[in-house]
Amino acid sequence: MFVTKAFAQEAAQEAVEAAHGAAEAAHGAEGAFPPFDASTYPSQLFWLALTFGFLFWFMSKIIVPRIGGILEMRQDRIAQDLDKAHELKSEADEAIAAYEQELADAKASANEIGNKARDAAKSAAEAERQKIEKKLGEQLAEAEKRIADIRDKAMADLGEIATETTQAVVSQLIGGSVTKAEVTKALKASEGQEKSNG
Numbered sequence: 001m002f003v004t005k006a007f008a009q010e011a012a013q014e015a016v017e018a019a020h021g022a023a024e025a026a027h028g029a030e031g032a033f034p035p036f037d038a039s040t041y042p043s044q045l046f047w048l049a050l051t052f053g054f055l056f057w058f059m060s061k062i063i064v065p066r067i068g069g070i071l072e073m074r075q076d077r078i079a080q081d082l083d084k085a086h087e088l089k090s091e092a093d094e095a096i097a098a099y100e101q102e103l104a105d106a107k108a109s110a111n112e113i114g115n116k117a118r119d120a121a122k123s124a125a126e127a128e129r130q131k132i133e134k135k136l137g138e139q140l141a142e143a144e145k146r147i148a149d150i151r152d153k154a155m156a157d158l159g160e161i162a163t164e165t166t167q168a169v170v171s172q173l174i175g176g177s178v179t180k181a182e183v184t185k186a187l188k189a190s191e192g193q194e195k196s197n198g
Helices: 004-029 038-173 180-197
Strands: none
Touching: 038 180
């Protein structure tokens, strides 16, 4: 193939111009940021409106109802928990009131039982005291009777002893004997004389 020199020069010139145009295009493209490029505004606004519309639809149809449902469910649960808490508080108050009532009843019952026990012990002690006093009274009466019997016996023996002693003294002093009847008569006469003097 025969290539003429002019044709080769022309092709080289076109290649240089193409390279130079590509360099200028590359240099021009590097200099402008695409979002700030005025030639891309319509497509940017289109995609912005489309994305915003999709997000708005997605939020209003899916996210917001779910969040609203969750909030409503939580509010219902909180309301139920508050109702349950009020219920439990009222039950606790009733239990405390019942406990205090039972405690008051138990105290009253304990006081009553204590009073009954004290009265029973007091009456039992009184009965025991009376029983002991009666027994002691019987023993005292018996002792007094025995003392009186012993005294009477001693007095009777004393009269006999006095008679015997008088007989012994008279026989020792006078040297004679005196009968028992004479000594008894003399002692009775001296007792009568003492009573009339006293």
